[in-house]
Amino acid sequence: MDQSKIRNFCIIAHIDHGKSTLADRILEMTGLLTEREMQDQVLDNMELERERGITIKAQTVRTVYRADDGEEYVFNLIDTPGHVDFNYEVSRSLAACDGAVLVVDSTQGVEAQTLGNVYLALDNDLEVIPVINKIDLPSAQPEETIREIEDVIGLEAENAPLISAKTGLNVHEVLEAIVHRLPAPTGDPEKPLKALIFDSLYDSYRGVIVFMRVFDGSVRKGTKVRMMATGAEFDVTEVGVFGAGKFIPAEELTVGTVGYLEASIKDMKQTRVGDTVTDALNPCEEALPGYKEPLPMVYCGIYPAETPRYPDLRDALEKLQLNDAALQYEPETSQALGFGFRCGFLGLLHLDVVQQRLEREYDLDLITTAPSVIYKIHKTNGEVIDLTNPSNMPDASEIDYMEEPMVKAEIMLTTEYIGPIMKLCQERRGIYEQTDYLETTRAVLKYRMPLNEIIYDFFDALKSRSRGYASFDYEFDGYERSELTRLDILVNHEPVDALSFIVYAPNAYARGSQMCERLKKEIPRQLFDIPIQAAIGSKIIARETVRQVRKDVLAKCYGGDISRKRKLLEKQKEGKKKMREIGNVSVPKEAFLNVLKLDEE
Amino acid sequence: MNETGLYLHFPFCVRKCGYCDFLSFPAEEETRKIYAAALIREIRGNAGVLRDRKVTSIFLGGGTPSVMPVQQLRRIFSVLYECFDIADDCEITMEINPGTLNEKVLSFVFDHITRVSLGVQSFNDEELRGLSRIHTAEEAEESFRLLRESGVRNINLDLMSAIPGQSAESWEQTLVKAVSLRPDHISAYSLIVEENTPFGRMRDEGVLVLPDEETERFMYAETARILAEAGYERYEISNYAKPGFRCRHNIKYWRREDCLGLGLGAASKLGAVRWKNTDSFEHYLKHSADPGMLVCEMEDMTRSAEAEEFMFLGLRMTEGVSAQEFEQTFGSSMRVVYGDVLDRLCGQGLLYMPAEGRYALTDRGIDVSNMVLSEFLLG
Numbered sequence: 001m002d003q004s005k006i007r008n009f010c011i012i013a014h015i016d017h018g019k020s021t022l023a024d025r026i027l028e029m030t031g032l033l034t035e036r037e038m039q040d041q042v043l044d045n046m047e048l049e050r051e052r053g054i055t056i057k058a059q060t061v062r063t064v065y066r067a068d069d070g071e072e073y074v075f076n077l078i079d080t081p082g083h084v085d086f087n088y089e090v091s092r093s094l095a096a097c098d099g100a101v102l103v104v105d106s107t108q109g110v111e112a113q114t115l116g117n118v119y120l121a122l123d124n125d126l127e128v129i130p131v132i133n134k135i136d137l138p139s140a141q142p143e144e145t146i147r148e149i150e151d152v153i154g155l156e157a158e159n160a161p162l163i164s165a166k167t168g169l170n171v172h173e174v175l176e177a178i179v180h181r182l183p184a185p186t187g188d189p190e191k192p193l194k195a196l197i198f199d200s201l202y203d204s205y206r207g208v209i210v211f212m213r214v215f216d217g218s219v220r221k222g223t224k225v226r227m228m229a230t231g232a233e234f235d236v237t238e239v240g241v242f243g244a245g246k247f248i249p250a251e252e253l254t255v256g257t258v259g260y261l262e263a264s265i266k267d268m269k270q271t272r273v274g275d276t277v278t279d280a281l282n283p284c285e286e287a288l289p290g291y292k293e294p295l296p297m298v299y300c301g302i303y304p305a306e307t308p309r310y311p312d313l314r315d316a317l318e319k320l321q322l323n324d325a326a327l328q329y330e331p332e333t334s335q336a337l338g339f340g341f342r343c344g345f346l347g348l349l350h351l352d353v354v355q356q357r358l359e360r361e362y363d364l365d366l367i368t369t370a371p372s373v374i375y376k377i378h379k380t381n382g383e384v385i386d387l388t389n390p391s392n393m394p395d396a397s398e399i400d401y402m403e404e405p406m407v408k409a410e411i412m413l414t415t416e417y418i419g420p421i422m423k424l425c426q427e428r429r430g431i432y433e434q435t436d437y438l439e440t441t442r443a444v445l446k447y448r449m450p451l452n453e454i455i456y457d458f459f460d461a462l463k464s465r466s467r468g469y470a471s472f473d474y475e476f477d478g479y480e481r482s483e484l485t486r487l488d489i490l491v492n493h494e495p496v497d498a499l500s501f502i503v504y505a506p507n508a509y510a511r512g513s514q515m516c517e518r519l520k521k522e523i524p525r526q527l528f529d530i531p532i533q534a535a536i537g538s539k540i541i542a543r544e545t546v547r548q549v550r551k552d553v554l555a556k557c558y559g560g561d562i563s564r565k566r567k568l569l570e571k572q573k574e575g576k577k578k579m580r581e582i583g584n585v586s587v588p589k590e591a592f593l594n595v596l597k598l599d600e601e
Numbered sequence: 602m603n604e605t606g607l608y609l610h611f612p613f614c615v616r617k618c619g620y621c622d623f624l625s626f627p628a629e630e631e632t633r634k635i636y637a638a639a640l641i642r643e644i645r646g647n648a649g650v651l652r653d654r655k656v657t658s659i660f661l662g663g664g665t666p667s668v669m670p671v672q673q674l675r676r677i678f679s680v681l682y683e684c685f686d687i688a689d690d691c692e693i694t695m696e697i698n699p700g701t702l703n704e705k706v707l708s709f710v711f712d713h714i715t716r717v718s719l720g721v722q723s724f725n726d727e728e729l730r731g732l733s734r735i736h737t738a739e740e741a742e743e744s745f746r747l748l749r750e751s752g753v754r755n756i757n758l759d760l761m762s763a764i765p766g767q768s769a770e771s772w773e774q775t776l777v778k779a780v781s782l783r784p785d786h787i788s789a790y791s792l793i794v795e796e797n798t799p800f801g802r803m804r805d806e807g808v809l810v811l812p813d814e815e816t817e818r819f820m821y822a823e824t825a826r827i828l829a830e831a832g833y834e835r836y837e838i839s840n841y842a843k844p845g846f847r848c849r850h851n852i853k854y855w856r857r858e859d860c861l862g863l864g865l866g867a868a869s870k871l872g873a874v875r876w877k878n879t880d881s882f883e884h885y886l887k888h889s890a891d892p893g894m895l896v897c898e899m900e901d902m903t904r905s906a907e908a909e910e911f912m913f914l915g916l917r918m919t920e921g922v923s924a925q926e927f928e929q930t931f932g933s934s935m936r937v938v939y940g941d942v943l944d945r946l947c948g949q950g951l952l953y954m955p956a957e958g959r960y961a962l963t964d965r966g967i968d969v970s971n972m973v974l975s976e977f978l979l980g
Contacts, residue, residue, distance in 0.1 A: 527949055527969060550814045551821065552971040553791060553838060560608055560854045561868040562910060563875060563898065569913060572975040 003256040004184045005071065008213060010078045010093060012121060013103035014111040014471070018133040022103055022165040022174070023061075023077060029171060030063040030075065060199070060211060060258060062241045062248075067179045075178065076242075076258035078198065078213075080117075088292055088346075089199070089326075091120050092274045095290060096198040096213035096258065099127040099182030101174065102155070103165070106132045106140040109442065110148050112412035112471040118153050129177050130157045136164035144439075152438045185215075185256030193217035193225070193279040195253075195261075196288050200271050202322035208265035209247070212277055213258045216284065219277070220252040225263065226280040228287040232270035233280045234263030268325050294326035296344025297405070297476065298351055298371050298455055299388040301332060301498060302358070303340030305365035305578075305589045310339045316362035317341060320354060327354055332389065336498045336582050337367055337592075342389055348455055367580065367589045370501045373451045376403040376479055390500040393486045396537065403479040405451040408433075411462065412444050413470035420465045421445060428453035429504060448477060452502070487512055489519065490533040490540075494583040498592055513542035515595055520544040522591035530585050604657045605871075606853045607685070609640070609677070610864030611663040612882070615700065619733045619803075620764075622795040624866040624880060625664035635886060636865075637673035641680050642890040643863050648684035650871070650892070651861060656685050658692045658850035665720075667701040671709045678713050692716055692849040694757075699744040700736035707751045716755040716848070717748055718788070723761060723771075724778040731765045733799075738778075745782050755846055757786035762824065763817045764792045765800075765810055772820045773827065780831040785846040789824045790839050791817065821968065838917050838967055855914045857907070873902045904931060905979045908938060912977035916952075917970070921961025935960075942976050 013019035060078045067073055080093040094100065100121045104110060121128055130149050132142050142162050149157040161173035187194075199211040219225065223236045240249040241259045253259045265271055272294075276287035304313045314331075321327050328344035345351040351371060358364050375387040378400045387393055409430065413421055415437075422432070422445065430447035437443045454474065462470050487508055489499035499519075503511050512534030519532050523546050534542040579586035613633055614625045628636075659681070666674075681687065694716040697706070710717060723729050724738040736744075748756055758779050762772050779787060794800045794809065803809035812820065825835060833841035837855060840848065853860055862869040866880045876899040879885055888894035900906070908931050915922035927935040936943070943960055946952040951966035951973050966973050 527951065527972060549969050549972065550818045551791070552969045553967065560606075560860050560862060560870065561877070562854065562870070562914065563868070563877070563900065565913075566910070566978075569971065569975040569978055572971055573978050576975070 003187065006074050006076065006185055006256045007099065007178050007182050008076045008078065008097045008185060008256070008258055009099040009101060009126075009178060009182055010080050010097045010121075011101045011103055012080065012094075012114070012117040012128075013133075014105070014108070014114045017103050017105040017108065017111075017114070018165045019103055022101070022131070022133065022163075022171070023079070025165050025168050025171045026075070026077065026175065027061065027063055029168070029175060030065045060242050062243065062258065065175055065179070068176060069179075073179055074257075076213075078258065088294060089273055090117065091124065091290065092196070092198045094121050094124045094126060095274075095288070096196050097121075097124075097126055098185055099129065099178070101178065102128050102130045102149075102153075103133050104130060104145055104149060105134050106142045106145045106162075107134055107137050109141075109145055110152050110412075110438070112410055112444070112473040115153065115410070115412070115444075116473045118155070127182050128155055129174075129181055130155055130160040131174055132157075132160050132162045133165050135162045136167055136169060148438060148442075187214065187216045187255040189216075189218065189255040191216035192282045192284040193219050193223070193277065194284040194288065195219065195277040197227075197271055197273055197275045197277060199273060200268060200325075202268055206262055208262075208268050208271050208322075210261045210263075210265070210271050210277070211242075211258075212253075212261060214253050214255055215288065216255060217279065218252050218254045219261065219279070224280040225261070225277050226283060227271055228276040228278055228283075229272060229291050230270050230275060232265075234265055236261055236263050238262040268322050272325060294346065296326070296328050296374075297347055297451065298345045298373060299342055300345075300351060300371040301334060301337070301340050301369035301389070302329075302343050302355070303334065303337040303367045303369075303498075305367050305580075307338045309364060312362065313341065313358070313364055313366075316358050316364060317343070319362075320357060324354070326350065334369075334391075334498045336496045337369070337580065340367075344388065348459070365589070367498075367592050369498045369592055371455045372502060373405050373455060375405075375484065375502055378402070387502070390486050390502050391497045393502070396485075401481055402484045404482045404484060406477045406480050407449055407451050407454065407474040408477045409447045409449050409454070409472065409474045410444055411447070411470055411472050412438075412442065413466055415441050415443050417466040417469060418443060418445065421462065421470055424458075424461055424465055425449065428458060449474075450480075450482065450504070451476075452504075485536055487515070488535045489515055490531075490535055491519070491523070491587065492530050492583045492585045493533075495535070496582055496587075499595065508536055509541055512536075516542045516544040518595040519591060520546055522594055523585065523587055525549045526586060603654045604688075604858065605651055605654045606658040606660065606850050606858065606860035607656050607681070608660045608662060608850075608860055608862040608864075608867055608869075609666070610862065610867040611661065611666040611669055612636075612865045613668050614663065614665045615668060615698070615735050616733060617799075619731070619799040620761075620792055620794065622798045622801075623664065630670060633669055634673060636882075637669065637677060639886045639889040640864055641677060643892055643895070644677070644680050644684055646890050646892045647861065647863065651685050654686065654859070656687045656691060658853060659687070659694070660850045661693075661695040661714075663696055665698045665701060666695055667697040667706050671705040674709055675712075692755075694718055694848065694850055696720060697744070697748075698735065699741040700734070702744045702747060707747060710748065710753060711751050714753065716757065716786075717753050718757040718759060718786075719745060719748070719784075720759045721745075721779070722759060723764065723767070724775045725767075725771050728764055728766055728771065728775075732761070742778075742782065745784070755786070756784045757788055757848070758782070758784045760787060760789045762789060762791050762820045763812050767812055767820075769812075769816055769819050769823065773823055776824060776827045780827065780833075786840070786842045786848060787828060787833055788840050789828070791821060818968065822964075825964075836919050838962075838970060852918070855918050857910055857914060873907060875900045875902060907931070909978050912939065913974040916960070916962055916974060916977075919961060921955060921959045924958040924960070938979075939977065946973060946976060 011019045011022055063075045065073045065075055078093050078097055080090045102118060132145050134140055135142050146157045149155050161170050163170040194216040195212040195214045197210055197212050201209045203209055219239055221236055221238060225236055226233045238249055239253045239259055239261050240247050247260060274291040278284045304310050317329050326346050329341040332342040333339055355368060377385045377387050379398050380400045425447045428449055430449040433446040433448060435443050435445055462472055483505040484502050485505045485508055486500055487503045488495050516532045516534050525546055528548050530546040532544045533540050576586055579588050612625050613628050693714050695714045696718045698720050721741040722732060726737050794804050800809055828841045835841050836847050859871050865885045866878055868877045876896045878895040879897045924935040950963055952960050953963050955961050
């Protein structure tokens with residue numbers, strides 16, 4: 001395969017700016033798909049993604065374009081996940097490309113995530129072609145959008161195609177731009193194999209399918225390959241390229257191409273995204289740069305709502321991890337919730353996605369506990385421990401000091417919301433750094449914030465206080481010493497370990513009384529008064545009471561219709577079954593997460 | 602000989618009350634006549650079902666049985682006597698709405714009825730209007746007097762607490778008024794707002810003003826106190842009687858004794874089988890001669906379903922349930938099946954043991970009886 005006829009690129013865009021739609025049009029216009037194969041959105045094939053409108057698991061597709069110059073070009077369109085939680089995955093997908101198409105919605109303009117992804121692309125030395133989308137809409141402002149791209153991002157956008165991915169208008173221009181403005185790969189076919197893993201997939205029949213980009217050399221069936229970071233070696237059983245949703249076997253993956261590799265690999269941990277694949281017998285000298293172990297940032301406990309389904313939950317997590325190397329979990333036991341797992345996630349969206357996949361794909365009913373970040377505890381004996389579960393916090397007397405993770409947050413918004421959003425950031429202990437004005441009506445606020453202040457509901461609060469006009473991006477920014485303490489919640493005088501959480505000490509009273517009020521609303525009235533208390537150590541700092549049920553009688557039992565009465569009692573009993581018994585108090589399973597949500601209009 | 606109750610349903614009323622979710626609707630006289638004919642066909646169709654059984658109680662419920670043309674009622678009774686073996690001392694109850702009592706009804710009552718249940722609900726006119734009742738307090742009192750004068754020796758008054766606009770005082774006045782009439786039995790229900798009733802819709806719209814919880818609870822306690830002082834003994838959650846005047850028919854339900862239900866939507870239990878007749882008026886009229894065609898919900902009760910009923914029905918009676926009777930009936934001990942539940946509920950002060958081997962609801966247990974009784978569902 002002639003490298004000069006290959007274009008490896010990705011599409012980058014903010015959520016809803018039209019990435020998947022443009023991908024569909026490109027696939028359609030390159031003619032590899034029949035109408036029948038053409039689903040609404042070819043790239044997003046997980047049910048979940050469709051509903052959320054975002055792409056979770058990167059997929060990639062190879063397609064052939066006959067350009068205006070009469071030549072055929074192979075396009076490898078590499079899909080990238082579009083959320084900050086998957087930043088590392090995005091960066092590896094970008095590293096597999098030579099260029100990128102930046103889609104900007106002409107009705108919305110540049111947004112925080114767009115910016116983040118463009119910088120990631122530029123960091124990876126990609127050539128970026130801006131494309132202005134949705135120009136068919138009456139509210140489109142293409143000129144302003146072009147100016148914004150030039151001013152804010154610093155990309156020349158004068159000749160950016162003005163398109164409607166939806167109607168197909170001017171998408172042809174995008175295809176020609178890909179051919180003429182994006183560079184071809186420039187690897188050396190004679191050098192030893194050097195390929196980048198940018199994604200992988202687990203198939204129960206074929207094992208792990210590794211998605212990779214060949215930078216130097218080539219690979220074929222029978223090649224003995226080595227993963228340079230993990231050291232694992234395998235005999236290749238198949239290589240191939242990505243058709244429309246299909247794996248198409250090939251003789252060989254030559255230099256510059258994008259494709260897949262199979263080698264009866266059973267464990268995804270051996271084929272980490274970002275690792276370099278080389279020839280075990282003739283290895284390259286050094287690996288491609290940029291490999292990182294995935295680092296969970298957020299932890300929470302996941303428990304089956306019904307205890308007997310613990311083994312099902314374990315199996316489901318095991319299967320999910322095959323496909324999601326960033327997901328970590330280990331068994332833990334809660335006094336309140338029984339057997340479950342402490343799981344680590346890249347971020348809140350990742351948590352949300354995993355939880356929903358467990359519930360939908362594995363039909364599990366789950367209880368999730370308060371998400372927690374990783375705190376560093378410096379003990380008086382000099383030991384430093386990473387705390388992922390508040391229950392494991394050592395006694396106060398053993399703690400010298402604690403540190404919490406910080407993030408750099410960038411919030412892009414229209415200027416009228418600067419006031420309310422600055423207030424929000426201050427409430428969440430944000431340290432103001434600067435405001436950059438993109439134009440007269442739009443700005444980027446930069447804050448340094450504790451991660452634990454954004455993991456519950458910061459995003460929701462941001463949206464509600466800006467009427468949806470603010471977008472938000474963050475990156476990890478080290479640890480900082482902080483005054484932290486554990487807040488315990490007692491229900492009917494019994495501490496509920498699943499409700500304990502670490503809180504910034506000066507906020508403990510406010511959070512404690514808020515938790516008690518919340519929980520009071522969540523716990524239905526029962527046969528006796530139930531005190532709900534918040535405590536730091538042995539000191540009670542807040543209290544509420546769920547008053548006992550006064551009256552619940554079915555007075556009349558008419559004409560001997562006993563089955564009607566039975567149904568009523570059964571309904572009552574069913575309602576109770578859906579709850580967790582803590583001590584002798586029934587607590588609805590939603591309560592565990594609902595109590596953490598702060599009040600926002 | 603096996604004793605059995607009969608329940609006859611009359612799904613007609615003059616006007617639907619705001620709280621009512623029973624199977625009942627206003628209808629033309631012609632419709633009521635057609636229904637009576639269908640009911641007679643159903644009675645004849647069931648003649649064989651109660652062979653070798655003695656009918657010891659009959660209950661005419663509704664709806665408002667007293668809106669039926671009296672001539673039809675008489676025909677129904679002659680067929681009942683023809684088809685079933687009715688005991689000489691059979692308790693025969695008829696529900697009567699105070700607004701529907703007239704000479705003809707009185708003469709029918711005199712000939713056939715041993716016990717009348719009068720739907721008074723309240724002795725406060727404003728409250729009666731709020732319930733969409735068709736009678737005033739004075740008319741209710743007059744009806745009671747007429748029944749007594751015509752010789753009915755067993756009269757129940759139906760009363761309802763926690764209704765819209767009611768205060769603790771007005772409920773007390775209703776109770777005092779009721780007691781002053783010296784009825785033999787009082788059923789005092791607390792209003793339950795059901796979905797699919799005008800009250801249910803009003804509640805959802807937030808326009809139904811009901812007494813608050815504390816008041817309602819106070820009313821409940823007052824009911825027991827005032828009626829006890831007047832010599833009425835509480836024998837079931839909502840039922841009070843002078844000695845010797847407990848309702849035999851209703852006790853059959855609590856004791857899981859057999860009862861055949863006749864008429865639209867009527868519920869039956871014979872042996873270990875429970876079933877219900879169709880709710881569809883057209884279907885009923887068409888098929889009533891063939892009772893098998895009317896069955897819409899039939900349940901062959903398992904041993905454990907029967908044990909559950911033994912508990913949740915038996916505990917409605919103030920005398921409670923007997924462990925010995927449980928063991929005789931089911932062959933395993935009540936403690937083996939329900940030991941944990943009984944101990945827990947006793948510990949929580951919701952059950953107590955009025956005698957060795959008996960369990961009954963405490964006052965607090967009665968207040969929250971739904972929660973208590975649901976604990977006895979197995980599985």
